[in-house]
Amino acid sequence: MDTEAQHTERDPSSGTEDGSRSARVSEDAQGPGGTGDTGSAEGARAGRGASSWRRPALVGAACVVFLMLLSHFVIQPFLIPSRSMEPTLQVGDRILVNKLAYRFGGEPERGDVVVFDGTGSFVREQPPGNPVTGLLHDGAAALGLAEPDETDFVKRVVGVGGDRVVCCDADGRLTVNGVPVQEWYVKLGDRPSGVAFDIVVPPDRLWVMGDHRSQSSDSRDHLGSPGGGMVPVDRVVGRADWIAWPLGRWTAVQETDAFDAVPDAPAGGHGTAPHG
Known part of the structure; x- marks a missing residue:
């Protein structure tokens, strides 16, 4: 056992x-x-x-997903594809557009650099394309990896609703509501405009121009189009506030005091006669 x-x-x-x-x-x-x-x-x-x-x-x-939501509602990067805003913005710059700048009652002001949808003012309505291709492009553009849509433009606001914008006076200057504007931001060697115009901006519209006047297709080129080249305020995507890339150009988009002396348009929306 x-x-x-x-x-x-x-x-x-x-x-x-x-x-x-x-x-x-x-x-x-x-x-x-x-x-x-x-x-x-x-x-x-x-x-x-x-x-x-x-x-x-x-x-x-x-x-x-977070970046796309951020770009849709708050800040959206845009790739600059042309020379129309030189020297302020250069080809290849990636700018950050503040989409909240005009979201809560604010409106574009003279001198602001804005991104807007030019459908109906700069370009005609286009038939819808391939939805999958469009979605992929929109996603890449939202992240600043692709050029913006052909209907998106970046320009400087020169006239707001009621302003009378004239070019050029006897000294070759652009005037707004009768006051000459010293446009130091315009590309060196360019004239304020090679096209003469005298317009009054309708309410809730903007007159916009590129800083590289000889290379910019802007409101001047659409005077004979429906809307007369004026951009509806509700088509503005946002204000270009920063240059984010390349790193060597990381800076805020410089504000301008060129319009500080310009008075508001009188009631009725007709600016005074330009200075001769």
Whole structure:
């Protein structure tokens, strides 16, 4: 009896030769063709492998969604594709447009650099294109990775509702409500305008021009179009406040005092006669 009892206690896991051999046989049986701990370990590794790419993918997707929501409601990057706003903005600049600037009752002011949708004023209504291609382009443009839509423009506000904007006076200057404007932001060597005009801006409209006057297609080029080249205020996307890229040009878009002396348009929306 004692011998049997000792053998029974020793047999299961006492570390004897029989126990070790039994453990090895058990491990061998659950080897490549088994379904024991090895299979569980491989399953755990596979789960860790899946989670290792799934988590970064989810974080990346969340970041993209956040950036797109931010660009839709608050700040949107735009890529500058042309020379029309030199020297203020250069080809390849990525600007950050403040979409809250006019969201809560504010309106564009003379001198502001704005991005606007030119549909109906600068370009005609276009039939809808491929929705998938359009969505991908809009997403890339929202992140500043693609050129903006062909209907998006960036220009400087020169006249607001009621202003009389004339070019040029006897000294070759642009005038607003009869007051000459010293446009230091205009590209060196350019005239204020090579096209003569004398217009009164309707209410809730804007007269806009590029800083590189000889290279800018702006309100002057659409005088004969429906709307007379005037941009509806509700088509303004926002105000260009910062140059974010390239890093060497990281700066705020400089404000101008060129219009400080310009008086408000009189009631009725007719500016005074320009100075001769």
